[in-house]
Amino acid sequence: MSVPADTARRPSPAPGPVPWVAMYHSVGDCSDDPYRVTVTPERLDRQLTWLTRKGLRGVSVRELLAAHTRGEGRGLVGLTFDDGYADFLTGALPVLRRHDCTATLFALPGRYGGDNAWDPLGPRKPLLTAEGIREAAAEGVEIGSHGLTHVDLTKADDPTLTSETVESRIALSELLGAEVDGFCYPYGTIDRRAVDAVRAAGYAYACAIDPGPLNGVHALPRVHVGQNDTSARLFLKYRLHRLRRRPVEGLR
Template sequence: MYHNIASVPDGINVYRSLYVSPTKFSRQMAMLRALGYRGLSMSEAMPYLRGERTGRVAVLTLDDGYVDNLESALDTLRRYGFTATCYAVSGYIGRYNAWDEHKLGVRKALMSVDQLRAWHAGGMEVGAHSRTHVRLSQCTDQQQRDEIHGSKAELEDRLGVGVTQFCYPYGDYDERAVDATRDAGYAAATTTDRGRASTGASTDLWRLPRIQVARHHLLPQVAAKVLTGYEDRRA
């Protein structure tokens, strides 16, 4: 789980962990490749998650749809033959992080329609991250439907591609949100719950855990998170 692939802007004192520099990101992808892993988008990973295929794979996701993902991650991913899923907030396409700007004190640019299309044209996937980046457990049933179903519809309409993956904003979800995600036709959904995803028939594809990679994580720490039960023990 990544967010910004960029250096930390001046003046940010909170959520600095959401930034991974382009150099660190490149080294992390090189490490995965050297260890024999394939970096995959959510859709390409589905056969592995369902237990239909086996292999050494790492599923790569980036939340929110920041412009720096296109500018600083795409070329690196393509260099190693990897794919990734970027979850976009459909109501803020081409705008900025209105949901946490007041906490950060900085506006972070989000990809426009053309930039999301460029991301997709580069072999990557666009997933949905709700319409307005709300806490879904605090929404009414109708609001949840609007956020979850509406995000899929808006992205598909504006991008002209199918959107089959969802990510719960803030990692916040309840049973209603999970049901709404299934009903909307998403193939899977990711959380911010810690741990590595299991595979096979018992896997809950709409409550998938992830491994956060943060600014302060050194390369050996990233390796430990991916290769060992480090994150699983903290689930």
């Protein structure tokens, strides 16, 4: 079939900027923090103040992706909190409310009320109970899965890969009485097999850190944000992320 000349000459739509998604973990005391996964509530407050002054607003990943699909994502930043630490309710949520921000909390339904046993160094940090996760959801926080028990999916055998992706989604959906759209790869590590398993489990999107050659809504890049990230460092991370990352396929 021939293509009309004017259609053949018409350029493809230019891709939009890659969504900017910030990766947080614990919000509390960071005096003993060998993995740099903790920010204080005061630091989080200053970081969200910087976003506001730049004309940006922090939202959940679900809201961010929906806005980008409509071509309305400019001015929005995704805020994610990995592992489901109990201090999310006391340290992060009040700051998010103060700045009129939402967020996505990636929880571990196989460790309700447990701790960060996967970290051999540093203090044991308590994780949210099932009731705590429901409380966060009731405050408008999107709840996503971080797997069942915080396993590196690139090293998991087939039964473990299935349980970490499929069973964690079922457990959270039953807890919340709602579909769970998002997944976050433990340790940020991904490969094609892990991505395919997450997609097959029914998730609408998945967050990594640096997905390498993989692209798409099931391999979203994120930027680590820590206690040392002042306004100047955040500005650099914001600019460099858009320069270094490829636009996500399927989004505008």
